[in-house]
Amino acid sequence: MKGWGTVFIIAAVLWGSAWATDKSFHDMDANKDGKLTMEEFDQEALKVFKENDKNGDGALDKSEFSRIKGAQAKFEDLDANKDGKIDMVELRNAAIDKFNQLDRKRNHYLTEEDLKCSPRYKPGASPLFGIYF
């Protein structure tokens, strides 16, 4: 029994880290056109947001936010109205700014090249975390 418990914990840890890093550019590119649009980011962000909103109040508080694996943004920077919670609107506004910053060609999508220009770019990490979190 003890052995299985260990296996289970290792499997859970591996699964958790794979989830955080395996969402590559291509996985997020839902229509596989080699471009990431705001809509594609939104779909993924909404999923991550809902998964981490543990108490289901439609916002991320500091402890919920701290559990998002791979998040690089500061909680304080995303909480625009300083109420101690990040809602989807705040998250999205911050993401739009970041998206526009990276979208140098102003064509409303990001390519892998655009993302590599970001100081937050990490090979293997989801581009989502460079944009939203």
Ligand SMILES: [Ca+2]
């Ligand atoms: Ca696409």
Ligand SMILES: [Ca+2]
């Ligand atoms: Ca919450």
Ligand SMILES: [Ca+2]
């Ligand atoms: Ca807020």
